Amino acid sequence: KNEVEQSPQNLTAQEGEFITINCSYSVGISALHWLQQHPGGGIVSLFMLSSGKKKHGRLIATINIQEKHSSLHITASHPRDSAVYICAVRSVLTGMRFGAGTRLTVKP
């Protein structure tokens, strides 16, 4: 079993829809990252969380440490949000571990 599980694997949405991507992990962590990877491969770090909730523009990330679960929400989705979103956790014991990614396609 992967230490980091993401769902869904693929997600297609219409422009304007509210999107949620989920991440569950099984190890104790010091931080959780949400990353965005564009088709060219470049990676942008969207959020780093250790507790609670963070918001940046149309993006919201939450984490529940007790339940070992995090969600990334995108409000009013736009075609430019189309990318692969990756959940990554940092554990003192295991280092960085990555989810398989969620491929998001937002159609106009």
Add this chain to the structure above:
Amino acid sequence: GAVVSQHPSRVICKSGTSVKIECRSLDFQATTMFWYRQFPKQSLMLMATSNEGSKATYEQGVEKDKFLINHASLTLSTLTVTSAHPEDSSFYICSARQSGNTIYFGEGSWLTVV
């Protein structure tokens, strides 16, 4: 904001040769840098953790004699793929950790071994 620069962004090399990829933190000192590899349509995989001035810590299954990592200064880490083979063709990304848990990613380097 903080920037991590990787060079080259794309490189093609002949089988059997070595190729070096550089990772620089441009406006902060990174005591720890990380190297990852990503095969097509697969998730990122951590290869090694590099601490300035000491030997890198390699993940299980990563050959340390093949993937040489040097972190000689607080702003530069290099990954050298030695005796490259076509199966080493991949996307290699570095990241650098600023103080605390903030991690910044490089743009990545596409390696093609022919």
